[in-house]
Amino acid sequence: MAPPGSSSLSRLQSLHGIFAVYKKQGPTSADVLNALKEALLKEAGVQNPNPRKRKKQSLKMGHGALDSAASGVLVVGIGNGTKMLSRMLTGSKVYEAVGELGKATDTLDATGKVVLERDYEHVTSLDLEDKLKTFTGDIMQVPPLYSALKQDGQRLSVLLKKGHQVEPKPARRVTVSRLRLTEFKPPLFTLDIECGGGFYVRTLVDDLGKAVSSCAHVKQLVRTQQGQFTLQHHALQEQQWTLQDVLRSLQPCSQGAPGAPPEPPEDV
Known part of the structure; x- marks a missing residue:
């Protein structure tokens, strides 16, 4: 039996x-x-x-x-x-990302230390929507230092946490099929993102904060489809x-x- x-x-x-x-x-x-x-x-x-x-x-x-x-x-x-x-x-992957204006972190998300604070009162929803156009389609993007990419066989994020120096990875081509602002309640804003492989939402939000003469990090991130x-x-x-x-x-x-x-x- x-x-x-x-x-x-x-x-x-x-x-x-x-x-x-x-x-x-x-x-x-x-x-x-x-x-x-x-x-x-x-x-x-x-x-x-x-x-x-x-x-x-x-x-x-x-x-x-x-x-x-x-x-x-x-x-x-x-x-x-x-x-x-x-x-x-x-x-293809789809994300709902909540970004926070006015604060940048070392990890580009809410788990990291705040490394920069800037005014954000001047930023409007129209400003964000206008800048989003430049991040749509085939774009070049630099991966964040805190990532699963490797240097000398170890993840960059692990090396950084151990206090080691890491070399930034070169910019690479990524694809953004859809990018929309769905909510704006300063300092928070919500993005609907459809992208291909190798794309970093954290880098997008960081770059977007800089593009509107402020700074930003990812406060919350949900993958809604893969x-x-x-x-x-x-x-x-x-x-x-x-x-x-x-x-x-x-x-x-x-x-x-x-x-x-x-x-x-x-x-x-």
Whole structure:
């Protein structure tokens, strides 16, 4: 007789595809994946699962990238679906970003130290809307120093926190398909952004603050869509991290699905 839960575990291990979960603000994407794996393995009857152990992994899963300070859609790959994640990284994403005028931080978001304060009373919604036009389409953008990009094999953000000097990365071409101001209540403003891979919302908000002769940082960031997965209709909440809900949400792939080599994770 098969041990209890063995059929659930076999079914879980036979899955190949991608789906989306909701990541709340605070934990890293890796933290969320580990919690998800632990929930699924426990349901399948694995006693005291340790999702961080790499040896003899009983469940192959991977994740996309989303800043710990951000919330929203996080795409997860299971089985050979992990090979599809690099394609998702370069695909379309939609964000709702709340920026705060008058304060710049070292991380370009609310987790960092304030390094500059400037007046913002002169800034109007028309000023912001006018400047947004220059950040739409194919543009050149310099990645932030606090990012997952690497120097000497280590993330820039890790090196900076250790007190090391880091070299700014060169500007690179990114694509912004849609950029709209949806709310303006100084010093706060809200942006609706659709962009491609490698784009940093934090850099956009920092650049936008400078463009209106002030400064700004990201106060709140929510990813509302990545590829075909939307926050409203597809992202599984924590109480839905079950085999049944994953099966319902899974976009399957063939076991032999080709995949490009993984790209470095991107921050937002």
